[in-house]
Amino acid sequence: MADTTICPKFESALNILNKRWTGLIIFQLLEGAQRFSTIESSIGISGRVLSERLKDLEKQGIVKRHVYNETPVRIEYDLTEKGLALKPVLESIQRWADNWQEADNQSLV
Amino acid sequence: MADTTICPKFESALNILNKRWTGLIIFQLLEGAQRFSTIESSIGISGRVLSERLKDLEKQGIVKRHVYNETPVRIEYDLTEKGLALKPVLESIQRWADNWQEADNQSLV
């Protein structure tokens, strides 16, 4: 794949959103900290990919993992400040969707 | 893949952006109508996938294809009103990137 001349910050930001599921994961976490299994079932992602995404997002400083030594162990993920800063992005997508998307376009995926 | 309970319009909007390359294609077209080979080389996408994406985007009413019978034939793609309406989305991503992304994060893709 060739290098491009577009702003690298912008490109790396797009590379977060253009991976499948990341948008929905962040959207979910905007509602507050959540556990692995909750995210998994609420957005319908597979555990394999969720695990991969959360590690990516943690590495990028967008998500933070918290371990609570209860029984059984409780682990929660929440957004960092950097992650919370994506809220306007998700909101602008929501606005566009409300104005321009048909409600039954899911099949066009 | 399970059904989710999240707003279907929002989900289908995310499904546009979370396909690889669509964000960059739209970003390019925000600068005005462009031909296939121009988009191809400016963002570094392969012809195979670009062809696929442009068809998708056309089907969703985001991009319009214009044929000019010159020699050799000139074909240009530009954004529809619906496509242009994505400008604020791309701008909010740009803003987030400026504030939060490191310039050298490309490798984290």
Add this chain to the structure above:
DNA sequence: TTAATTACTTACTTTATGTAACTAAGTATA
């Protein structure tokens, strides 16, 4: 006649994602 140009398509390879079963640590139950 051969080559060049544009906008693709085709065949094949590599990477990403989906599915389902499995593991580890701790606790509860029979």
Add this chain to the structure above:
DNA sequence: TATACTTAGTTACATAAAGTAAGTAATTAA
């Protein structure tokens, strides 16, 4: 004591998506 349950993953394998490189069709130029 052995079995089962829970959460948070991981592993192995299958399918789908994307990358690569070569090919095609139409038209024109050398």
